[in-house]
Amino acid sequence: MNLQIVMLLGQDGVTNGAIYALLALSILLVFTVTRILLIPQGEFVSFAALTMAAMQSGTPVRMGWLLVALALAAVALDLYDAARGKGRWRPRGAALAMLAYAAAVTALTGLVPLDKAGVAVQALLTVALVVPLGPLLYRVFYQPIAAAHSLVLLIVSIAVHVVLVGAGLLMFGPEGARTEPFSEEGLSIGMVTLNSQTLWVVAVSLLLIVLLYAFFERTLYGKALRAAAVNRLGAELVGISPEIAGKASFGLAALIGGLSGILIAPITTIYFDSGFIISLKGFVGAIIGGMASYPVAALGALFIGQAESFSTFWASSYKEVIVFTLILPVLLWRSLSHKGAEDEE
Amino acid sequence: MRIASLSPHARIFLVLVPLLALLPLVLPTYQVTLANNIGIFALATLGIVLLTGIGGMTSFGQAAFVGISAYSTAYLAIGTDLPAQLGWLGGSPWGGLLLGMVLTLAVAALLGALTLRLSGHYLPLGTIAWGLSLFYLFGNLEFLGGHTGLSGMPALRLFGISLDRAESLYYLIWALVLLAVVVTLNLLDSREGRAIRALRGGQRMSESMGVNTFRAKMVAFLVSAGFAALAGWLYAYTQRFVSPAPFSLQAGIDFMFMALIGGVGQVWGALIGATAVTFLKQWLQDWLPHILGRTGNFESIVFGLLIVVLMQRMPGGIAGWLARHLGHARKLAPSAQPAPTPVEPLPRRALPAKGEAILEVRGVTKRFGGLVANNDISFDVHAGEILAVIGPNGAGKSTLFNQLSCVDRPTSGEIRFRGRRIDGRTAREMAGAGLSRTFQHVKLLPTMSVLENAAIGAHLRGGKGVAAAALRLDRREEARLLDEARRQLGRVGLGQHLHAEAGSLALGQQRILEIARALCADPCLLLLDEPAAGLRHLEKQALAELLKRLRAEGMAIVLVEHDMDFVMGLVDRVFVMEFGEQIAEGVPETIQTNPAVLEAYLGGVE
Numbered sequence: 001m002n003l004q005i006v007m008l009l010g011q012d013g014v015t016n017g018a019i020y021a022l023l024a025l026s027i028l029l030v031f032t033v034t035r036i037l038l039i040p041q042g043e044f045v046s047f048a049a050l051t052m053a054a055m056q057s058g059t060p061v062r063m064g065w066l067l068v069a070l071a072l073a074a075v076a077l078d079l080y081d082a083a084r085g086k087g088r089w090r091p092r093g094a095a096l097a098m099l100a101y102a103a104a105v106t107a108l109t110g111l112v113p114l115d116k117a118g119v120a121v122q123a124l125l126t127v128a129l130v131v132p133l134g135p136l137l138y139r140v141f142y143q144p145i146a147a148a149h150s151l152v153l154l155i156v157s158i159a160v161h162v163v164l165v166g167a168g169l170l171m172f173g174p175e176g177a178r179t180e181p182f183s184e185e186g187l188s189i190g191m192v193t194l195n196s197q198t199l200w201v202v203a204v205s206l207l208l209i210v211l212l213y214a215f216f217e218r219t220l221y222g223k224a225l226r227a228a229a230v231n232r233l234g235a236e237l238v239g240i241s242p243e244i245a246g247k248a249s250f251g252l253a254a255l256i257g258g259l260s261g262i263l264i265a266p267i268t269t270i271y272f273d274s275g276f277i278i279s280l281k282g283f284v285g286a287i288i289g290g291m292a293s294y295p296v297a298a299l300g301a302l303f304i305g306q307a308e309s310f311s312t313f314w315a316s317s318y319k320e321v322i323v324f325t326l327i328l329p330v331l332l333w334r335s336l337s338h339k340g341a342e343d344e345e
Numbered sequence: 346m347r348i349a350s351l352s353p354h355a356r357i358f359l360v361l362v363p364l365l366a367l368l369p370l371v372l373p374t375y376q377v378t379l380a381n382n383i384g385i386f387a388l389a390t391l392g393i394v395l396l397t398g399i400g401g402m403t404s405f406g407q408a409a410f411v412g413i414s415a416y417s418t419a420y421l422a423i424g425t426d427l428p429a430q431l432g433w434l435g436g437s438p439w440g441g442l443l444l445g446m447v448l449t450l451a452v453a454a455l456l457g458a459l460t461l462r463l464s465g466h467y468l469p470l471g472t473i474a475w476g477l478s479l480f481y482l483f484g485n486l487e488f489l490g491g492h493t494g495l496s497g498m499p500a501l502r503l504f505g506i507s508l509d510r511a512e513s514l515y516y517l518i519w520a521l522v523l524l525a526v527v528v529t530l531n532l533l534d535s536r537e538g539r540a541i542r543a544l545r546g547g548q549r550m551s552e553s554m555g556v557n558t559f560r561a562k563m564v565a566f567l568v569s570a571g572f573a574a575l576a577g578w579l580y581a582y583t584q585r586f587v588s589p590a591p592f593s594l595q596a597g598i599d600f601m602f603m604a605l606i607g608g609v610g611q612v613w614g615a616l617i618g619a620t621a622v623t624f625l626k627q628w629l630q631d632w633l634p635h636i637l638g639r640t641g642n643f644e645s646i647v648f649g650l651l652i653v654v655l656m657q658r659m660p661g662g663i664a665g666w667l668a669r670h671l672g673h674a675r676k677l678a679p680s681a682q683p684a685p686t687p688v689e690p691l692p693r694r695a696l697p698a699k700g701e702a703i704l705e706v707r708g709v710t711k712r713f714g715g716l717v718a719n720n721d722i723s724f725d726v727h728a729g730e731i732l733a734v735i736g737p738n739g740a741g742k743s744t745l746f747n748q749l750s751c752v753d754r755p756t757s758g759e760i761r762f763r764g765r766r767i768d769g770r771t772a773r774e775m776a777g778a779g780l781s782r783t784f785q786h787v788k789l790l791p792t793m794s795v796l797e798n799a800a801i802g803a804h805l806r807g808g809k810g811v812a813a814a815a816l817r818l819d820r821r822e823e824a825r826l827l828d829e830a831r832r833q834l835g836r837v838g839l840g841q842h843l844h845a846e847a848g849s850l851a852l853g854q855q856r857i858l859e860i861a862r863a864l865c866a867d868p869c870l871l872l873l874d875e876p877a878a879g880l881r882h883l884e885k886q887a888l889a890e891l892l893k894r895l896r897a898e899g900m901a902i903v904l905v906e907h908d909m910d911f912v913m914g915l916v917d918r919v920f921v922m923e924f925g926e927q928i929a930e931g932v933p934e935t936i937q938t939n940p941a942v943l944e945a946y947l948g949g950v951e
Binding site: 170 | 397401403405455458459460462463464465466467469470471473474475477478481482485598601602605637641642643644645646648649650652653656657660
């Protein structure tokens with residue numbers, strides 16, 4: 001192993017690690033605000049990547065149909081709640097607006113020749129398709145049981161993941177896909193050539209982290225979400241609706257997942273079920289951060305990226321084994337520094 | 346024995362055993378093979394029921410455990426290139442069972458040790474990650490055949506009988522399934538079983554009653570992994586071929602879905618779930634390709650949606666629904682019925698002599714950051730004495746109570762119990778030493794019977810373990826424990842409600858039940874947190890009578906209470922706090938006229 005290989009592997013590690021860090025942050029955000037472990041986080045990644053790939057190859061983009069189906073379910077749930085006396089006797093404006101939006105985006109993706117539209121338009125449209133998935137999933141699957149035991153929330157998360165993977169197979173088929181790189185040129189510094197996609201990933205990740213920081217530190221919505229994360233009941237008492245907080249955190253998670261998918265689609269071949277393994281590495285980062293600390297989770301995820309990259313070199317077929325076994329020492333450390341039995345809500 | 350006197354479980358057995366025995370005689374071989382698979386799935390799912398439905402923990406690693414055992418079995422049974430150390434096990438089905446069991450339990454013990462002390466999210470995440478890495482490991486190890494797996498296993502031979510046909514394996518599999526059900530039912534109806542059942546929502550309470558909750562979790566996890574190992578052994582001999590695919594994370598999720606659909610809270614839910622999911626899956630695999638026009642793993646969409654709806658509408662699954670609608674919901678096992686014969690009572694602790702100092706509090710200070718919740722608190726409590734701690738809201742009574750009961754440790758100062766320093770010890774250690782307590786917010790297990798709730802208090806007065814419980818070798822001790830619980834419940838006036846669900850009692854009765862549970866531990870110091878709150882007048886009088894009787898027997902009692910009428914007519918001394926400070930101490934008569942106390946409660950007189 002010479003310096004060149006080290007640099008190459010390190011670069012790969014940084015690229016993947018940055019994506020894992022984004023996912024880890026998003027997982028933590030959803031977990032602290034809603035107590036939900038967002039197992040379907042990875043589906044945002046794979047759906048975005050495959051949607052983008054479908055646009056570029058000129059095959060029909062079927063993501064919109066999932067949105068329409070979920071939006072219909074949301075309207076139906078609103079009506080059902082109303083019938084049981086829990087709301088007004090007509091769907092709420094938000095649900096109808098979402099349905100209209102889903103129909104419009106679906107129509108747009110069906111009518112416009114997307115393969116000629118250019119990467120920026122494709123990416124924008126992909127984001128427009130993936131982000132509403134977040135709030136819709138929250139509305140349809142989680143909102144009716146938002147107060148349930150965290151065990152129930154976890155099981156529902158697993159079930160939603162299973163449903164989405166099945167839907168992914170239905171929408172995108174079993175074949176993997178890769179998209180065109182955003183730009184061709186790399187950047188040469190001395191003997192090292194930085195891959196252009198690496199630069200894109202790092203730049204977008206940093207930008208996203210800065211934006212998230214600004215959102216949580218500077219805006220009222222961001223502060224409200226933080227309040228909901230610290231104390232759900234207290235936040236509700238001062239007027240922060242847990243529904244809004246849940247939908248907002250899911251929307252952010254879908255945005256982060258969707259952007260991650262667009263960023264890695266040119267580097268890795270993505271299949272309908274690839275998202276899970278990718279997001280699980282974000283989970284490992286979040287576990288390193290103790291399901292609580294953002295900076296430690298991000299650093300942990302970067303470390304996972306490096307560990308994965310270097311184990312590809314030494315023992316490529318054992319890559320996943322090594323990465324997932326890494327959580328054992330982390331759990332040991334967590335376990336030793338923990339004391340006392342606590343009942344969970 | 347009359348059928349009416351049998352427990353619901355026994356009645357199910359009475360119907361199920363002949364039915365299962367007859368099935369292979371009428372079914373075609375193809376259906377018998379299906380029944381074999383269902384039996385193996387049911388065995389693994391039974392582990393999930395115990396772990397998730399009863400213990401409140403989640404694991405998606407059950408398929409991986411089945412895999413370890415199946416691979417061990419296949420590897421030894423084929424036995425062509427065994428390393429020398431394993432040579433003696435080669436070709437023997439018992440060797441495969443032994444190796445599979447040992448490896449599975451070792452991995453489970455490691456994972457358990459790493460995750461079970463942490464919050465409930467780490468076990469599922471740990472098992473997901475670990476289940477995935479094991480799957481890749483199976484697929485990459487040369488000596489396990491990589492992705493193609495191991496084939497060419499000989500048929501199972503036990504005691505010279507060859508079980509090479511589906512029909513003969515059927516009897517072995519289903520006998521083991523029923524055996525596992527019996528073992529599980531026995532375990533749950535025991536001292537260790539109560540500790541496992543208390544894990545869902547009662548961990549702080551049971552620690553205070555002396556239950557090692559980490560151990561209880563580990564027991565449930567290991568038993569559950571043991572069932573998976575047994576299922577893996579059977580699986581290897583049923584298929585006579587193993588490959589990584591059936592032990593993937595997806596399969597682990599499938600086992601969880603079987604448990605949830607069947608009814609995760611009931612032992613029979615495992616059998617129902619394995620059967621229902623197997624048939625539904627087959628039906629969907631036949632029909633979905635026609636509807637969707639292509640083939641693929643699309644039944645997962647239906648199962649996923651089914652689980653979501655189930656969790657929202659019917660969390661008890663099919664078995665839970667049946668139990669509710671057939672009327673005998675959660676009927677308890679026979680030993681919970683009225684005591685048949687008188688049993689020898691449990692030995693009692695030698696109570697300290699009257700007047701001996703039981704609790705000595707010296708200069709206890711507790712700070713939370715800048716807030717001083719208790720400042721330099723000192724007092725004594727003696728055997729045969731009742732001390733009341735009173736004070737306005739926010740005076741620091743609960744903080745003090747938490748330190749006395751070893752839930753929290755003082756920042757400085759010391760607390761002695763019978764001369765031994767106890768600050769910094771755990772609540773569990775103190776339960777064994779003779780300190781018992783009740784909770785301000787009642788902590789009962791609402792779906793367990795009143796009798797079983799009280800019996801948790803006697804946990805440390807028994808010693809029989811898991812094996813004894815599973816094999817029913819614990820019946821004498823169990824009868825004595827339940828008899829003690831019955832006696833204490835009679836003593837506090839709940840003798841009429843032994844078999845009611847604890848959650849169905851009125852709040853006042855639930856408080857009294859907590860006292861009975863505390864008494865089951867045979868304590869010499871009783872810490873009561875607002876025992877009279879929510880009690881009606883007559884109930885308060887009865888409670889006061891009970892406490893007076895306990896005092897006369899030599900018990901030391903500390904109570905935190907707001908009800909002044911109750912306190913002043915009962916206690917020997919009153920300790921008054923305000924803003925974390927001690928403001929007065931003395932007999933009730935002097936406290937009632939103490940100017941500082943009047944000031945604290947009524948405000949100053951200008």
